[in-house]
Amino acid sequence: MPANKFNGFTDYGVGLGLRIPHYDHILSKKPTVDWFEIISENYLVDGGRPLAILDQILEQYRVVQHGVSLYFGSAEKLNRSQLRRLKNLVRRTKTPWLSDHLCWGSVDGTYSHDLLPMPYTFAAAKRTAEKIRQVRDFLEIPICVENVSSYTEYHVSEMTEWEFLTEVVERADCGILLDVNNIYVSSKNHDFDPYDYLRGVPHHRVAQMHIAGHTRFEKYILDTHDHPVLDPVWKLYAHATQLCGVTATLLEWDDKIPSFQEVHDEALKANDYVAGARAAVPPRPAVASRGASRS
């Protein structure tokens, strides 16, 4: 939805990921950009250039924090020192919401630095939701979880990915950062209909969307963020905005990064779909069916 409690009742428009190769352009040219998404981990430091740059950005732009290492889905406890640093950064950026991934990535204090897929079980959903609540209570801001691209499925899974996402966000009462490209990538890797996925998530919890490019290999698709957004993903995005309403949208471009203008132009294509969705009759804000609820 455009503004809801999961994105701090904001209506942010189309944003860009803040990336180092664009620092000089942004700071010198001050282009008009709705908002920037930062990777929190890049600024969880005590000083130096990262924070100096961030402070300059914050003087001019709205910033939203997106993380890659909270690992809500890891069985182990949250890292308290990381959370303390995160809270300091939240105070600095005044981010209206904070997002991280619905995945795991650490085991017994060792970090993979990857977004590993969850086994879709009720026990995993319960543990994950518990940790999301702990993070929200500590940081005191809305939390959104992002669906990841995946390349494997587990024998132990008890439900579909979208049922698992629903189970987690309902238990945690948190928002969804709906990554449309990730849905597409996983749908091809696991042979499901991405439109079933879109229909299956609770639309009223969608607080932000991600779009990105991917790379097709012979036997699978990899979420590489090094291309423009492909047509099937734009179509899926258009459908998602119809279902969920217009919401903050961000283009991710993390590798082989072209000029700022090229990335910005690509992101602004989202406005064509946003205009269509704004013109359409607003969808009824209803909870999607929860096919996997446990009695």
Added chain:
Amino acid sequence: MKRPARKSSRGAARFAPAQVTTTSELAALQRAMWKLISRPLTAGSRMPRRWIDGRLTREIAAQIAKPNDRLTSFDRLEIYSRVYWFRVLDSLYDDCPGLRAVLGGPRFMKLAEAYLVRYPSRSFTLRNLPGRLARFIREQPELTRPYTALCYDTARFEWARVEVFDTAAFPLFTADDLRSADPARLRLNLQPYLQLLKLDYPVDEFILAVKQREELSRGEASNTSLTAPGEPVRATKLPRPRAARTYVAVHRVEGTIYFKRLAPAGYKILTAIRAGRTLQQALTAGIPASLHPQGDWAGAVQGWFKNWMELGWFCRRE
């Protein structure tokens, strides 16, 4: 008390749990998958065919992942293994241009892989990945022989650069803070980001030469190197530096990292200040008593302090 491992239908201990209905089973599944994907890849960047105990890796992969009509369980988990290893090795590759130049690309990658097996990341950020590399080089000298001492200094220097880049800076100490101070009691404080190194090799000059060489190998319009990670840079090979005791401060000015050579006495004074000694004790530590009478020490020390103040190395205690 640990729960006994579940047995498979054939009686062998299961590698991964057959169900995840509790948090401990979730932990067991994650441990199993992590063990599998964090094992080093073969020379052909594949997961090893045999597991440590002799079983076929595909058999234990099949306990975790479902196959599909295009990929086996092994293939699907191998994607994660490759992504993990490429990511952490790339990260070290970027952080350690000096070590790469000393050892050459292939030998550096062997060192990096062995290091990551012994010391996998224990931090949420890749920034901290090289933090224990110098220690590892000392623990496993056979991986860097006959350049172990040079590699040790280079790893310390490259880690110092990481620390200098984003460690905190405190408000500057000013001349006003000296008013009515008693030198016998006065304790100065160094900026937390300032790194002081006593080296057996002039690594600072070597790193500068390495950086210059790498800049030459980059295209002007591109932010990516012309060579893929892991490949040796196609440029003139740099001569390794000869041993020479070197004292260096690694510091920053407006976000840019600089190296500054120090006189031995200057280094001793600064390290004594960092250790919490009074100004008087620090000066005594730095300047040998037999040399005190020589007049030019006063001028030299005065010049050092003036320079260090200008560079913002002293801060107020937080």
